[in-house]
Amino acid sequence: MATGWAGDGAVQDQIDATVKDGIERARRALPKGPSLTRCEECEKPIPLARQKAVPGVRLCVACQEAADAEGQGAATYNRRGSKDSQLR
Template sequence: MAGGWSRDGAENEQMEASIQEELDRMKLRRMPSGESFLECAKCGEEIPEKRRLALPGVKLCVECASERQGREVRASSYNRRGSKDSQLK
């Protein structure tokens, strides 16, 4: 990219910083908030007090949260770009 008066790579650094900021905001939005459930919303098992204190607003037990996270990871590993570099993993 043409940079004009900016040093080499400045645009890329700015884009990477912007992307990282948005990723950080998305992570915060995914964190539970509010009052924690006493029982898991999916399976009905009791959520341990230590988990409720560590994650205010938690709604799933460890097992159900792990299962959900595993599904999200599998779904997000799909290559949507189609560029050769991203396919070399």
């Protein structure tokens, strides 16, 4: 099928690149180094099980949930307005 100037797999290549970028961004956001024994925000102790499960953990569960909820407000990609979603 002719798609103009774009190659046959151009749309899939764009989707793959977007997914790859998202994975790399998530990997960079993962904590690194030794886990803390106390939360950076509230100073409550971080359970040993959490320290082992999440290497480099800096926040307790409650503070991490608050930080995650705060970060969800600003999305990097507007999926509803992207050309990919308009092709359907």
